[in-house]
Amino acid sequence: MKDPDGKSTLGDRAPEAGRRFNWGEAIITRLIQLSGYSAIVFVGLIFLFLVRQGAPALFETPLAELFGTRWYPIEGYFGVLPLLTGSLIVTVGAMAIAVPLGIGTAMFISEIAPRWVREILKPLVELLGGLPSVVLGFLGILVLSPYLRLFLDLPTGLTALAGSILLGGIALPTIVSIAEDALDAVPRAYRDAALAVGATPWQTMWGVTLPAARSGVLTAVLLGMGRAVGETMAVMMVTGNAPVLAVRLSSIVSPVRTMTATIAAEMGEVASGSPHYHVLFFIGMLLFVISLVVNVIASAVVFRQRSRSERILS
Amino acid sequence: MRTVRALVLISLVLTGCGAGSASITPVGATEYIENRGSDTLVNLALAWAEQYQQEHPEVRLSVSGGGSGVGLTALINGTVDIANASRQIKPEEAQQAQAEGLQPTEFVVARDAIAVIVHPQNPVAQLTLQQLSDIYSGQISNWSEVGGEDRPIVRLSRETNSGTHVYFLETVVRLGLKDNHTLFSTDTLLLPSSEGIVNEVRQNPNAIGYDGLGYVPPDLKTIAVAHGPGEAYVLPSAATVNDLTYPVARDLYMYTAGQPTGAIKAYLDWILSPEAQLVVGRLGFVPVARGAQP
Numbered sequence: 001m002k003d004p005d006g007k008s009t010l011g012d013r014a015p016e017a018g019r020r021f022n023w024g025e026a027i028i029t030r031l032i033q034l035s036g037y038s039a040i041v042f043v044g045l046i047f048l049f050l051v052r053q054g055a056p057a058l059f060e061t062p063l064a065e066l067f068g069t070r071w072y073p074i075e076g077y078f079g080v081l082p083l084l085t086g087s088l089i090v091t092v093g094a095m096a097i098a099v100p101l102g103i104g105t106a107m108f109i110s111e112i113a114p115r116w117v118r119e120i121l122k123p124l125v126e127l128l129g130g131l132p133s134v135v136l137g138f139l140g141i142l143v144l145s146p147y148l149r150l151f152l153d154l155p156t157g158l159t160a161l162a163g164s165i166l167l168g169g170i171a172l173p174t175i176v177s178i179a180e181d182a183l184d185a186v187p188r189a190y191r192d193a194a195l196a197v198g199a200t201p202w203q204t205m206w207g208v209t210l211p212a213a214r215s216g217v218l219t220a221v222l223l224g225m226g227r228a229v230g231e232t233m234a235v236m237m238v239t240g241n242a243p244v245l246a247v248r249l250s251s252i253v254s255p256v257r258t259m260t261a262t263i264a265a266e267m268g269e270v271a272s273g274s275p276h277y278h279v280l281f282f283i284g285m286l287l288f289v290i291s292l293v294v295n296v297i298a299s300a301v302v303f304r305q306r307s308r309s310e311r312i313l314s
Numbered sequence: 315m316r317t318v319r320a321l322v323l324i325s326l327v328l329t330g331c332g333a334g335s336a337s338i339t340p341v342g343a344t345e346y347i348e349n350r351g352s353d354t355l356v357n358l359a360l361a362w363a364e365q366y367q368q369e370h371p372e373v374r375l376s377v378s379g380g381g382s383g384v385g386l387t388a389l390i391n392g393t394v395d396i397a398n399a400s401r402q403i404k405p406e407e408a409q410q411a412q413a414e415g416l417q418p419t420e421f422v423v424a425r426d427a428i429a430v431i432v433h434p435q436n437p438v439a440q441l442t443l444q445q446l447s448d449i450y451s452g453q454i455s456n457w458s459e460v461g462g463e464d465r466p467i468v469r470l471s472r473e474t475n476s477g478t479h480v481y482f483l484e485t486v487v488r489l490g491l492k493d494n495h496t497l498f499s500t501d502t503l504l505l506p507s508s509e510g511i512v513n514e515v516r517q518n519p520n521a522i523g524y525d526g527l528g529y530v531p532p533d534l535k536t537i538a539v540a541h542g543p544g545e546a547y548v549l550p551s552a553a554t555v556n557d558l559t560y561p562v563a564r565d566l567y568m569y570t571a572g573q574p575t576g577a578i579k580a581y582l583d584w585i586l587s588p589e590a591q592l593v594v595g596r597l598g599f600v601p602v603a604r605g606a607q608p
Contacts, residue, residue, distance in 0.1 A: 072497055074474045082500070141510070146517045155466040155520045158503055237510070240503040241473070255503050265473045265506050 050288055054281035061275055066282070071243035071257065073266060073276045080283060082243040086160070086256035087287075089246040090235060093164025094171055094228040099221055101168070102175030103210075106220075109176070110183035111205050122180065129173030133166075137237035140166045145238055152253060158240035160256040166234045171224035178223060182216020183209055215301050222298035226291050229260075236261035259283045345373045345577035351385020351398030354477040355566050358424060359398055361593050362585055373577055389569055390414055395578050397569040400426070400477070416571040423585050425600040427527040427555040427563035428482055430537040431512075433519040438462040440538040440547035443489055443561055449522060450487045452499030457520070469502040470511045470523035482524055485562055524562075527555070528598025555600045566599065 057066065061078050068079030109121050144165060145157030152161075186209050194204040210217065240255025241262075263280050270277045349359055356379035363375035385397035390411045403411075403418055411418050430446060432438060438460055441449075448454040450469055458464045472479040488494040505511050511523040515534055522537075527550050530536060538547035541561050554560040574582055584590055591601035 070500065072474065074480065075495075075497065141513055145514075149518060156468040156503065156514065156518055158505075158514060236506055241505065242501045242503050244500050255501065257504070265504070266475055268475070270475070 047288060050281055050285045054278060054283075054285040057275065057278035057282035060278060066279070069245045071262070073270075073279070076275070078275065078279045080259075080279070080286070082245045083257055083259045083262050083283060084286065085246040085251075086239070086243070087229060087258040087260070089160050089251055089256060090163040090167060090239060090258055091225060091228050093160060093252055094167035095221070095225055097164060097168030098171040098175055098224055098228070102172050102220070102224065103179055103217060105172070105176045106179035106183055106217075107205055107210065110180045111201075111209060122177075125173050125176045128169070129177070133170055133231060133234040134237075136166050136169060137234035140234060140238035154253055156240065156255065158238055158255055160239055160246060160252050160254065163235045163239040163256070163258070164252070166238055167228040167231055170231055170234065171228045174227050175220045175224040178220035179213070179217045182213040182220065185216065186212045215304065218301050219298045222294050222301070226294045226298075229290055229294070230287065232260040232264045236264055241265065259287055263287075347373060347375050347396065347578055347581060348394040349375060349377045349396045349398065349568075350380060350388050350394045352382040352400040352477075352566070353379040354400040354426065354481075355398040355424075358566075358594065358597050358599060361597060362590055365590070365593060366581060366584060370580075373581065375581075386418075386569060389418065389571055390416065392416075392571070395570065396582070399567045399569060400481075400564065402565075402567065403569060411571070417573075418569045418571060419573055421568045421570070421582055421586070422565045422602055423568045423582075424566045424591075424594045425555050425563055425602060426481075426566055427550045427560055427600050428478060428486075428524050429527045429530045429550045430522065430524050430539060430562070431515050431530055431534045432522050432537060433515060433517075434533065434535045435519055436462060436535060438537070439535070440540065442540045442543055442545075443486060444542065446486050446539065447489055447496065450482075450498055450502065451496045452501070455499075463519075465520050467522060468514075468518060468520040469499060470514055470521055471498060471502045471504055472508070472511070472525075473504050473506050478524070478526060481564065482562075485564075486524075526598040527551075527600060528595060552600050556602065563600070 057078075066078055067081055068077070069081050070077040070079045071082050105121075105125065109118050109125075113121060140162055141158075145159075145162045147157070148154065148159065148162055149157035190208055190212055191204055194208040195201070199207065235258050239258060239261065241257045242255035243257040243262075244251070244254060246252075246254070246256045263283055266276070267280055270280060349363065351359075356377065359377045363377045367373060367375055382397075382399035382401055385394065385399060386403055386407050388394040389397035390407065392414070397418075403420065408418060430441065436457070438457060441460060445454065445460050449460070449467055450471070454460060455467050456464065457467055471482070474480075483498065484490065487498060488496050503514070505514070508525050508529045511525055512529070512531060512534065515521045515523045516531075536549055538549045539561050540547045546559070548554050548560045550560045550563070555563045568582065568585070570578060570582070573579075586602070594601040
């Protein structure tokens with residue numbers, strides 16, 4: 001972060017302007033430092049705010065009720081379990097779709113596709129990541145859910161599955177992009193060595209390249225998951241938002257209500273300071289903790305990878 | 315990506331707040347009318363205020379929501395000139411007003427009807443309030459139980475924060491009974507918008523939904539509703555809402571303290587004029603017929 005050499009060279013080059021220039025340098029360094037720390041400060045403040053607004057829910061609503069199975073806030077039913085299970089089932093479904101597809105796409109782009117295909121595919125996938133989720137939600141309502149209902153013969157297409165498919169699509173670009181970078185970073189010599197000892201291209205990919213990049217691939221999956229847990233608009237539009245406890249296998253083809261959709265739908269009209277308001281912030285706290293855990297695991301994996309490669313190099 | 319989502323959220327929040335309060339204050343105003351109350355009425359009251367001030371720049375109108383009770387309390391305390399209410403004044407509120415020496419005067423300014431809608435190919439054309447209540451509380455879950463095909467019923471509702479949801483809960487699910495605590499079945503789909511309900515009903519023959527009469531597109535089938543078995547099934551329309559035969563309809567009121575005079579009287583007269591009642595239809599409510607006024 002500090003660079004005393006840079007200062008002295010600049011001072012030598014322009015001695016009369018040196019002092020003023022160093023001031024500028026110091027200010028810029030401080031500004032960059034400040035913006036670096038500000039991220040930590042903001043996250044801390046957001047969490048403090050969430051706790052301040054959400055913690056009262058733990059005292060106002062009996063715990064047994066807070067973790068009850070009925071969510072109907074206008075009559076004082078504040079059971080968050082249906083919302084928690086709803087978010088989980090949609091996220092797990094999304095991962096089941098996005099992980100194989102994402103890693104497969106990353107392997108194709110990085111290992112199989114000729115250069116020109118790769119140069120088209122990668123920006124396209126990243127463009128997909130830039131699609132506003134509301135647009136995907138519209139497609140979900142107008143195209144996906146009617147077809148899901150017809151093909152699977154369901155009562156309604158507005159189900160956890162519809163949400164999972166959309167979320168899979170939203171998490172996919174994140175997974176592809178990061179996993180592809182990780183696969184790309186595997187040294188060429190690994191592949192050459194595998195091929196030289198007689199492995200087929202598929203054996204090389206599956207047995208050598210992918211395991212060598214596994215930390216990066218795992219990070220990709222976890223970041224994709226973080227993306228999916230926090231997604232709101234698309235999910236609110238297609239999952240039907242029925243607060244049913246989603247614990248059976250058939251729940252994947254039933255309507256569910258996620259935590260994010262609940263906050264988005266109800267925060268606008270809730271009386272500030274009411275038990276309902278505090279419970280919504282409590283749900284926000286739960287979401288924050290979930291994405292914190294996912295991110296901590298992701299960075300722990302990356303950290304482990306770095307220290308191992310350092311061990312190998314030293 | 316993030317920004318787009320943030321913008322959408324902000325605009326959602328803003329529309330949410332828009333229903334809460336707003337005031338319109340043109341310059342050079344001489345008369346000041348304060349108008350507060352029902353959240354159901356707030357958008358209509360705002361639209362009226364906006365149009366009225368364009369035609370009468372000398373009048374300054376301030377409109378805010380908060381709920382019918384808030385508006386009526388403010389009227390009794392003398393802090394507003396007109397209270398909006400989606401229900402009639404309660405006897406205890408009237409007594410309070412009389413204790414303050416006020417005689418609340420009631421005006422029916424618009425009507426609000428909820429239409430029950432199904433897929434055009436659904437053979438079911440009529441239901442009683444009891445049947446609707448049983449459907450939405452989860453006791454009836456197949457269309458064959460109410461004379462339709464053997465299909466599961468998919469219940470669609472507005473989100474719990476919508477005034478329409480609460481009105482439907484009280485009038486239909488609980489049949490208008492105060493001591494009835496029936497709830498919506500948990501698997502009722504809570505859709506965030508009218509369009510969400512209309513879209514799903516349009517393409518799903520299992521679905522049943524409800525919405526403000528003014529928002530129902532002509533390509534969907536509207537259910538005729540009867541108070542009880544043996545009584546007449548009535549389709550919702552401006553006519554059946556105005557002659558009070560359609561059961562899922564309510565009057566929307568404005569209250570003044572005593573007989574209105576001056577600018578307030580002129581404003582209320584204008585609200586009941588055909589010109590202002592056009593706005594009512596545009597916002598999805600039912601205009602009041604001229605002759606229905608006392």
